[in-house]
Amino acid sequence: xxxxxxxxxxxxxxxxxxxxxxxxxxxxxxxxxxxxxxxxxxxxxxxxxxxxxxxxxxxxxxxxxxxxxxxxxxxxxxxxxxxxxxxxxxxxxxxxxxxxxxxxxxxxxxxxxxxxxxxxxxxxxxxxxxxxxxxxxxxxxxxxxxxxxxxxxxxxxxxxxxxxxxxxxxxxxxxxxxxxxxxxxxxxxxxxxxxxxxxxxxxxxxxxxxxxxxxxxxxxxxxxxxxxxxxxxxxxxxxxxxxxxxxxxxxxxxxxxxxxxxxxxxxxxxxxxxxxxxxxxxxxxxxxxxxxxxxxxxxxxxxxxxxxxxxxxxxxxxxxxxxxxxxxxxxxxxxxxxxxxxxxxxxxxxxxxxxxxxxxxxxxxxxxxxxxxxxxxxxxxxxxxxxxxxxxxxxxxxxxxxxx
Numbered sequence: 379x380x381x382x383x384x385x386x387x388x389x390x391x392x393x394x395x396x397x398x399x400x401x402x403x404x405x406x407x408x409x410x411x412x413x414x415x416x417x418x419x420x421x422x423x424x425x426x427x428x429x430x431x432x433x434x435x436x437x438x439x440x441x442x443x444x445x446x447x448x449x450x451x452x453x454x455x456x457x458x459x460x461x462x463x464x465x466x467x468x469x470x471x472x473x474x475x476x477x478x479x480x481x482x483x484x485x486x487x488x489x490x491x492x493x494x495x496x497x498x499x500x501x502x503x504x505x506x507x508x509x510x511x512x513x514x515x516x517x518x519x520x521x522x523x524x525x526x527x528x529x530x531x532x533x534x535x536x537x538x539x540x541x542x543x544x545x546x547x548x549x550x551x552x553x554x555x556x557x558x559x560x561x562x563x564x565x566x567x568x569x570x571x572x573x574x575x576x577x578x579x580x581x582x583x584x585x586x587x588x589x590x591x592x593x594x595x596x597x598x599x600x601x602x603x604x605x606x607x608x609x610x611x612x613x614x615x616x617x618x619x620x621x622x623x624x625x626x627x628x629x630x631x632x633x634x635x636x637x638x639x640x641x642x643x644x645x646x647x648x649x650x651x652x653x654x655x656x657x658x659x660x661x662x663x664x665x666x667x668x669x670x671x672x673x674x675x676x677x678x679x680x681x682x683x684x685x686x687x688x689x690x691x692x693x694x695x696x697x698x699x700x701x702x703x704x705x706x707x708x709x710x711x712x713x714x715x716x717x718x719x720x721x722x723x724x725x726x727x728x729x730x731x732x733x734x735x736x737x738x739x740x741x742x743x744x745x746x747x748x749x750x751x752x753x754x755x756x757x758x759x760x761x762x763x764x765x766x767x768x769x770x771x772x773x774x775x776x777x778x779x780x781x782x
Contacts, residue, residue: 392469399467402474403689406465411437411476412484415457421699426453430461430476438475439463442695445479458484464685468696477692489589493596497623500598505605506626512610514630514641515578520547521642522577522609524567527552531583531614531635538639546643549576555584561597568600572608579610579642582624583635586617595622604628614638742767746774755780 389397413430420426424443429436439461453459463478500506521539525531527550539546551567554560564582571580582595582604594600595615604611605627613628614635625631632638728734732742743752746763758764762777 391472395467395469395472398474399469402465402467407685408462408464409476410460410462412458412460413437415453415455415459418453418455422702423695423699425695425699426478428453428455430459438473439478440475440696441478441481442692449481451483453481460484466692468693470697470700477688489593493593493623496596496598497626500601500623500627505602510605511629514610514612518546518578518642520549520577522549522551522571522580523583524551524553524564524571524580525583525635526555529555530585531555534634534636535581535583535639538636539643542640543643551576556587556591556594561594561600564594565597565600565603568603568607568611575609577609579612580607581612581614581632581635581638581642582628583614583638584616585635586620592616592620592622595624598623600624601627612638612641755782 411430413432416429416431416436418426418428424446426441426443426446428439430439431437441461459481460483461476461478462480463476465474466477467474497506504510523532523535525535532550536548539548549571551571553563553567555564568580568582571577584592584595592615595613601623604613604624610629612630612632613622613625614632614637615622615624618633621631630641632641744750744765744767745752745758746765750757752758752764758777758780760777760780764775764777766773766775
């Protein structure tokens with residue numbers, strides 16, 4: 379938008395709002411904001427509306443429903459979170475807000491930062507280098523498993539080994555797999571297995587868990603012990619999507635404890651066939667994806683297309699929610715007005731009702747034989763029978779004398 383002459387400096391509301399939108403959205407894209415959730419309110423359309431606040435300020439925020447599946451928790455008022463997104467101006471209300479693309483608990487962000495810093499420091503020593511990793515024996519005779527003796531991981535390993543190769547000897551070295559002191563106990567069992575050459579391969583295993591639960595497997599001393607182990611180590615910690623520093627330092631990382639058991643109990647022919655299949659599948663998949671990426675990159679950048687699409691669509695989501703609220707409010711006011719009018723009309727009808735008039739002491743006089751109303755003396759004759767109707771009840775009489 380072209381700026382007006384400084385001497386004029388008279389803008390319309392739309393012009394000044396558009397200038398602010400261009401400035402804010404252009405300067406605050408992909409930023410991270412930390413604050414406490416307040417006034418959290420999911421909408422009927424599936425979007426999350428809330429505020430981020432600290433001791434001095436409040437920032438309005440919205441997370442559209444296409445981003446909600448990426449959350450690992452349900453947001454609630456009072457939670458301290460870190461969101462990443464872009465500032466946007468909502469022109470209709472003249473307000474600004476942050477459009478959240480990602481949200482995580484602030485504490486988890488601190489843990490991830492700590493793990494990432496530790497990872498960089500250890501990587502600088504070469505502890506994660508692929509060339510120092512040793513091959514896992516194809517058909518080990520004895521396998522040591524360091525895990526909780528009561529957890530699901532050991533049950534999965536026992537089930538798989540019994541089914542595939544019952545001739546493999548398992549040595550279970552019990553150790554807690556979460557909480558304070560877990561890393562030291564696991565390290566002690568790992569060193570014991572090496573000292574007495576208790577197995578041909580060692581599996582360090584546990585089931586899935588939260589970031590805090592898996593933290594012992596990123597302990598610096600334990601990671602160094604895994605890398606220094608003379609016996610090859612398989613790390614099978616958490617689910618497939620979980621990654622710890624022990625996974626990087628181990629000679630092999632298995633996605634789950636069951637997968638680790640399969641690796642140490644497979645027949646040679648099965649293992650070789652699986653390697654060939656994986657190699658061929660990986661080569662084919664990578665070739666297809668590389669070719670597809672080359673084609674897409676010639677046309678546009680995916681991140682730019684996604685951002686442009688959000689800029690166009692997201693204001694309509696906001697307008698849709700506002701229109702729905704305006705419609706509900708207008709309908710409520712209309713119903714209230716109609717009810718008031720109905721009350722007034724009912725009162726007016728009751729005021730004009732003959733029965734209402736009679737209740738004030740008036741009466742209706744009519745001929746007994748015909749039921750015709752007598753409105754003046756000459757409407758009746760001497761000797762006529764008449765009926766006098768009151769608000770409640772009636773009486774019969776006859777005309778004895780007329781006075782016009």
